[in-house]
Amino acid sequence: MKEALVNHQPPRRASHVAARLAVRIAALALLLALTPLLVTAPATTHAAGCTSTADCLSQMTLDEKIGQMTQVANTYLTTPADIKTYFIGSLLSGGGGGPNGAGGTASQWADMVDNFQSYALQTRLGIPMLYGVDAVHGHNNVSGAVIFPHNIGMGATRNTALEQQAAQVTRDEVLGTGIDWTFAPCVCVPRDDRWGRTYEGFGEDPALVSSMGVAAIKGFQGAGLGPNTIMATAKHYIGDGGTAWGTGSSGYQIDQGNAQISEAVLRAIHLPPYQSAVANSVASIMVSYSSWNGVKDHGNQYLITTVLKGELGFQGIVVSDWAGVNQINSNYTIAVRTAINAGIDMVMVPDNYKTFISTLKSEVNAGNVPIARIDDAVTRILNAKFALGLFANPYTDRSYTAQVGSAAHRAVARQAVRESxxxxxxxxxxxxxxxxxxxxxxxxxxxxxxxxxxxxxxxxxxxxxxxxxxxxxxxxxxxxxxxxxxxxxxxxxxxxxxxxxxxxxxxxxxxxxxxxxxxxxxxxxxxxxxxxxxxxxxxxxxxxxxxxxxxxxxxxxxxxxxxxxxxxxxxxxxxxxxxxxxxxxxxxxxxxxxxxxxxxxxxQPINSGDGKTPLFPFGAGITPF
CATH class of the missing domain: 3.40.50.1700 (Glycoside hydrolase family 3 C-terminal domain)
Structure with a gap:
């Protein structure tokens, strides 16, 4: 990663649009001075080769479209130049994926992300990339960032205004590193505390989870996506908190397991937070590693396309979890075909991106994945990029960088701790x-x-x-x-x-x-x-x-x-x-x-209304002393 920090550094506080526009203005001024009859305005103030989702889509080759659907972990890039070569639409930093491994300061992160972005802007159409990160309790990968209580603690506060404020603080710290997409909030409804992801949920009650999830989305996205917001992600769709002990995969006991529940239970317990998230314009939804009655969610067309995109009317990006597509089938070609046809728009590959790209291209050319499905996915991705203002401002706004870890931000987290x-x-x-x-x-x-x-x-x-x-x-x-x-x-x-x-x-x-x-x-x-x-x-x-x-x-x-x-x-x-x-x-x-x-x-599992007598019931807590 050291090489990525050295070369091709973009302006620290300017967009590539501003830089190219300045050149054009200077050239125009020279023309005006030398030849008054040659007065012409710049053809466009847009530096990219396309000016809208429809315009971009109409010009894109299949390679460019598939590139947009590809998300690669920064640590797996063979070279940053591959962003340009393969038209990579998104990068992410997984846990520990900082500028030099785990940690790194906000400025170092911003330099890293801006450097990667510079390669995306060198592509034929100059389409900027999205950069994602798991900022799940603050910008928790960055050294010096404010770390909030995990969601189970935020759920204990019952304070939606505070949750929204916490997400706003996180948003500003994420913006300070040039990142525009967080894989949060987790709107799982944990029903078995033995699950290792229990703390990622706001609680066992779908109404509590829904209200806190909406608050987080509003904090991340504001009144609507723009240059001063980041994309939120409701995850993990669906039923990840309802899996049965002993059904886990990847060597786990319950994580990535099988939710052996009826559709009525799925809809009553696990769907409401997504209904609320979609109703509040969440920009993306991440699919769960888990299965529903034996079928991996990543390959479940009914859940992703019929229910989420159809019934709920979700218009944003459906993204896979880290290598989640690989779990659908041991035959990678079948896994990719199934995932994309099920309705996944962007694949968090995150490693063998060249294989993914060639596989999906072959599947499209063979007629196994309709081009209409590809165009739908790319439309959703481009819509987000235009909404975020990335075409005009692709680089880090460094005015946010200095706010990372500020006293004002820490005061919000301190309040969250005491109320939790x-x-x-x-x-x-x-x-x-x-x-x-x-x-x-x-x-x-x-x-x-x-x-x-x-x-x-x-x-x-x-x-x-x-x-x-x-x-x-x-x-x-x-x-x-x-x-x-x-x-x-x-x-x-x-x-x-x-x-x-x-x-x-x-x-x-x-x-x-x-x-x-x-x-x-x-x-x-x-x-x-x-x-x-x-x-x-x-x-x-x-x-x-x-x-x-x-x-x-x-x-x-x-x-x-x-x-x-x-x-x-x-x-x-x-x-x-x-x-x-x-x-x-x-x-x-x-x-x-x-x-x-x-x-x-x-x-276990023990939840309110199941007839079991807990040591302390849901909602218990002595106040004030």
Whole structure:
């Protein structure tokens, strides 16, 4: 990727239109000075070789059309010149796909994206590319960006205005890196907490998911697509949250599994968020890896074309998931044919793009994929590019770049953290006193670990441990800043067996980061190390608070009994001060459970209205204390 950062750098704050227009104006001025009779205006202010979707489509060859339908991961490009050679319509950065691997600053990202864009603009028609990224809880691949709570925490806030504001912050930080498409929001409806993607959903209730999903779409896309917006993506269509344990694929237990449910259940539980998304003009929809009653969603023409495009009237781009087309059939030709005919408009290949392009071209020439299907797909893609204003402004607006990680943005995330916290138990322990002299003992695996606090999809795909990004605040750092002067602190970390005591113990435990199927869990158990940390600290302090940072409910019966107060903090992100805001009573607890909390893993799947008795029901949460 170093080579991509060096060559063919575009103007830092200008569009290619402006640059070429300036040349034309200068030439015109010279003509006016030398030959007054040769007064002619520029033929067009548009630098590309076409000026509308219809105009572009009418001029495009089959190669150019198929190129537009091709999305390649930046890390798999043989050379950036292939963007021009194969007319690539879109690139993406997957988890860890930064300028030099995982991370990278906003400016480095902008340089990378603008460099790639310069190759697209060298094609015959000069059609700009779309660039996609999984900005799923903030611009979470970029070092120094603000990381919000994962969606399960945002669902706990029940605050749609705040979700829209969070998406606006994310939008501006994404724009600051030259990217115009986020693969968010996930509007899955997780029905089994053992699923490793549970935290990507806003909750188990389709009405909650629908309202929060719409708020996110409005934040990303504004009142309509334009140069100051990014495309949102409702995902993963459809039923990804309804798969059965033991049916997973790609080596997973439930992720990418089979939703063994009737169409009535599919429509009642999993379709409403997409109906709401389409009604609110979501620009793209990503298809799920999962299957519905044994048929892979990526090849399901009924779901994609009949229901989504026909019944719901979706006019945007249907994009595949990462190599999702490959799962349809072991014969790649059949897989490609089936996916495109099913209604997929853009294929996230993401690697062997030359094979995809040649395969689809052969299928069209053989009459197996109608040219009308190709034209429909390309029309949708071009419509988005014109709506975003990419033909006029294809490069990064660097005025946004300086805003990445700003104090104003962090303040929104801090509010999101404090409103996401759910107080499950409080025996007079909270709020902590602001007056008087007392000692707080802090410990646990998650008390001072920013990577753990952020969870998966943070800088890298699976997340990490420690200071994996800049600008964030761990719980321990926040506590040191927030404590009253008369309060003393002792951080015992994970060495909780020692000889110490305190008036208040705060134990911060949780899941270590994971993403997707790697987080599938058959036990939902608190780790033995975490269990010991709770026992150790609570037995050495007079009052004890347990804070759980997790992507879903865990089986907490023992820890709940031990603690005087218990807080579900989800995966809060970079702004740990949102927790101390509430602990000391500056704000009250406001969060409500977005999922049913099981008393045993054997209750899974457990959801409101299914007749099972949870440890805490959907909507539970003590407010304010």
């Amino acid at each position: 916290l759910v107080l499950l138990k409080n025996n007079g322990v909270l709020p902590l006193a602001k007056t008087g002299t007392y000692k707080i003992v802090v410990g646990g695996s998650h008390a001072d670990n920013l990577g753990y606090q952020m969870g998966g999809w943070s800088i890298s795909w699976q997340g990490g441990s420690g200071a994996t990004t800049t600008g964030g605040t761990t719980f321990w750092q926040a506590l040191q800043a927030a404590k009253p002067a008369s309060v003393t602190l002792q951080n015992v970390g994970t060495r909780t067996k020692g000889n110490y005591s305190g008036d208040v113990g705060i134990v911060v435990i949780g899941e270590t980061p994971y993403a997707e199927g790697k987080g599938d869990s058959s036990t939902l158990a608190v780790s033995s190390a975490n269990a010991a940390q709770v026992t150790d600290i609570c037995s050495r302090t007079t009052k004890c608070v347990v804070i759980l940072m997790s992507g879903r409910p865990l089986i907490i019966n023992s820890q709940l009994s031990t603690a005087g107060a218990f807080v579900a903090a989800w995966l809060p992100g970079t702004e740990g001060a949102g927790i101390t805001d509430v602990l000391f009573g500056d704000y009250g607890f406001a969060g409500k459970l977005p999922v049913s909390w099981p008393s045993a893993v054997s209750q």
